[in-house]
Amino acid sequence: MRKPIIAGNWKMNKTVQEACILVDALKKGLSDVRDVEIVVCPPFTALRDVGKAINGTNIHLGAQNVYLEEKGPYTGEISPLMLKDLGCKYVIIGHSERRRYFGEDNELINKKVRKSLSCGLSPILCVGERLEERKAGRQEEVVYDHVVNGLTDLSKEDMMQVVIAYEPVWAIGTGVAATPEDAQEMHKFIRNILSSLHDRDLAEGVRIQYGGSVKPENISDLMAKSEIDGVLVGGASLNADSFVKIVRFKRRG
Ligand code: PEP
Numbered sequence: 001m002r003k004p005i006i007a008g009n010w011k012m013n014k015t016v017q018e019a020c021i022l023v024d025a026l027k028k029g030l031s032d033v034r035d036v037e038i039v040v041c042p043p044f045t046a047l048r049d050v051g052k053a054i055n056g057t058n059i060h061l062g063a064q065n066v067y068l069e070e071k072g073p074y075t076g077e078i079s080p081l082m083l084k085d086l087g088c089k090y091v092i093i094g095h096s097e098r099r100r101y102f103g104e105d106n107e108l109i110n111k112k113v114r115k116s117l118s119c120g121l122s123p124i125l126c127v128g129e130r131l132e133e134r135k136a137g138r139q140e141e142v143v144y145d146h147v148v149n150g151l152t153d154l155s156k157e158d159m160m161q162v163v164i165a166y167e168p169v170w171a172i173g174t175g176v177a178a179t180p181e182d183a184q185e186m187h188k189f190i191r192n193i194l195s196s197l198h199d200r201d202l203a204e205g206v207r208i209q210y211g212g213s214v215k216p217e218n219i220s221d222l223m224a225k226s227e228i229d230g231v232l233v234g235g236a237s238l239n240a241d242s243f244v245k246i247v248r249f250k251r252r253g
Pocket of ligand 1: 009167171172173174175211212213214232233234235236
């Protein structure tokens with residue numbers, strides 16, 4: 001059984017004070033939740049304070065990005081060891097905004113994934129097609145490329161630490177989420193790739209999140225799908241009420 005994982009990506013939002021106010025509200029609203037793994041990913045500047053606030057609670061800490069070396073002359077970068085030191089368990093890697101605005105490609109993303117794993121962090125690897133790629137019917141080709149090349153040279157042990165987030169770029173921040181059926185289909189496709197790269201048992205153990213305009217209104221329908229093991233939430237994770245509602249989604253069936 002895969003434990004659902006629901007993560008909030010706060011992106012470049014929240015001062016330290018605002019982050020602390022948000023996380024305090026999440027702690028109050030979610031303290032009794034045991035059946036979902038909850039993760040918050042504040043900006044780097046708020047990791048330390050948010051980490052202290054959630055220490056010993058059921059909320060885990062994640063970062064939004066990382067560099068591919070442990071230390072050295074890389075001005076302005078943050079290493080996986082530093083994130084681990086701050087108490088991070090997860091790190092988002094290969095978000096479409098990093099691919100788009102910072103030119104990150106699969107090769108760089110794979111290096112970040114491998115270095116993060118070697119430092120004891122669990123990568124949340126983001127994959128997903130752009131609108132023009134879906135319109136051209138190329139969504140599976142693109143996702144295959146992101147998954148296979150993002151996860152090159154990983155052992156089975158490493159793979160079990162990885163979470164994959166399927167985030168169609170056209171659904172991010174647009175208010176137009178993928179239908180639960182389309183997401184389910186793509187998640188099955190991703191699981192089949194994992195099976196062909198490793199084996200069925202391993203593929204069945206890896207959690208695959210959906211991301212893109214997840215809200216309290218659509219979470220239950222998404223989570224009702226057998227292949228959707230959680231969600232990565234952007235905009236709706238910035239508001240305590242809506243993130244609490246998402247984590248406390250109503251189970252169907
Ligand atoms: C994201 O950026 O990872 C995301 C899913 O954003 P939103 O929920 O705002 O669409």
